[in-house]
Amino acid sequence: MKLPPFEVHRPSSLHDASRLLRDLGGDAVPINGGTELLLAMKLGLAQYEHLVDLKRVSELRGVRRADSVVSFGAGMTHRELEGSPVIAEALAEVPRMLAEVANVRVRSVGTIGGNLCFADPHSDPATFLSAAEATLVLGDGSTSRRVPVDQFFLGAYETVLEPGELLVEVTVPAVPLGTGTAHVRMKVHERPAVTVAAKVTVERDTVVRARLAVGSVCGAPVLAEAIDKLIGASRDTWSERVREVAAMSAAGITPVADAEGSSRYKQALVEVFVRRALDAALADASGVTR
Ligand SMILES: Cc1cc2nc3c(=O)[nH]c(=O)nc-3n(C[C@H](O)[C@H](O)[C@H](O)COP(=O)(O)OP(=O)(O)OC[C@H]3O[C@@H](n4cnc5c(N)ncnc54)[C@H](O)[C@@H]3O)c2cc1C
Incomplete structure (x- = not known):
């Protein structure tokens, strides 16, 4: 080569x-x-x-927190973000998620911007950030626009970036008390075969908000509509509703067959990993430490 x-x-x-x-x-x-x-x-x-x-472009560097939003530059490496105390405090699942990306050599030089802009379908951050309601700031130094991460991908290896436009920054709402997040995944080869991320908010033992992203099985992460079934669930019905959401999410998706597995195999993975992600996010929202 x-x-x-x-x-x-x-x-x-x-x-x-x-x-x-x-x-x-x-x-x-x-x-x-x-x-x-x-x-x-x-x-x-x-x-x-x-x-x-882009390594000398200062606008693509740094991690900041302003009120309840954390922003990080697209030029930050996975390792830099993994080690950021600001991120660890406001978005505890992010370092855990990034620690599973590739290997330490790739994480030391590979950036969050490169991961998202390459738009490989098998992406951990793309799935996690979709569930986490992240927004991407795209710009050219004169103008800028904000795009929710789930609207950034047009399909495998395709994004909404215009010629000359760059991904500048990623902004993510900090996770408040009573909200839990989880990212789970499985890999067979180098890249994940399935990635699922969930964000749930629990008030007085009832789920009041929930968001679920399924990734690495289609061209781009998919927000599962079946998650609405979990809203209003009280603690004694959580496990039953989680099973329903998992089955519906798997049935509602048509995975792309590739080197990571057949479409049916990936559908089975989705059901299992949605269940795991929701169980973990509900435990996190309830203050159960992992
Ligand atoms: C062996 C291996 C294993 C991997 N495993 C995983 C895994 O388990 N999970 C996972 O999620 N990922 C995985 N990856 C992907 C890895 O996260 C990316 O390779 C890395 O983040 C890319 O960042 P980079 O800076 O090297 O991108 P580059 O190679 O420099 O760029 C990638 C693309 O993005 C464009 N680009 C870069 N920055 C910008 C910007 N700011 N604005 C606009 N366009 C931009 C470039 O033009 C190019 O098209 C793996 C990669 C390898 C090589």
């Missing part, structure tokens, strides 16, 4: 990176850690004459 020749550009601002990408047109592509892009180029699946390296 040999890389074809290319020129690397190293802009230091978002504005300059976007301008370069627009000026160079279809021959140019942004790159951060390169763990996806360079592999695709080595395999001959993609070819670009110009790589616009």
Whole structure:
């Protein structure tokens, strides 16, 4: 596997990176850690004459908390986010979720932005952030727009990003007391075969809000509508309702068969992993420590 020749550009601002990408047109592509892009180029699946390296773009860096929202730059590596005390305090499931991504070598250079923008269907963060009601800030240094993460993906390897537009920041509501989150997954090979994430809010032993994302089995994460069945459930009916939601979520999805398994196998995985995710999120909402 040999890389074809290319020129690397190293802009230091978002504005300059976007301008370069627009000026160079279809021959140019942004790159951060390169763990996806360079592999695709080595395999001959993609070819670009110009790589616009985003590592010096300061707008893509940092983790901040303002009131009840946590924001992190798209250029942050998985490892940096995993080790952030701000994230650990406000979004305890995020470090646990990121610790399962790939291996430590990939997590040390691979970024959250690269993961989301590559839009590989087998993504842990895409599934988790869909359940967590995250919003993505896209921009070019002059204008910006906010897109809910579940509307960012158009399908496998396709996003709503326009030419020259970059993913700048990810914003996630902090998890308040009484709300539980969980991310569960299984892998057979390198990437997950199934990822399921849940977020539930419990008030006086009753589920008042719930959100469920199923990922890695279709082109992009899917928000399961069956989760509405859990709303209004009191503690004594949780387990029965969770089983119903799991069966309905599996029945309502048509997984894509691929190297990770057949469509029917993945449907069976979805039922099991929805159950696990909801049980774990309900335990988290009730203050049961893991
Ligand atoms: C061996 C291996 C195992 C893996 N296992 C998992 C796993 O278990 N779970 C999982 O979720 N992921 C997994 N991944 C994916 C991993 O998370 C990504 O490779 C990594 O996050 C990509 O980040 P990067 O910075 O290297 O992206 P790059 O390769 O630099 O870029 C990827 C794509 O995103 C674009 N891009 C990058 N940054 C931006 C931006 N800010 N705005 C617009 N476009 C941008 C690039 O143009 C390119 O198309 C695995 C990858 C490998 C190689």
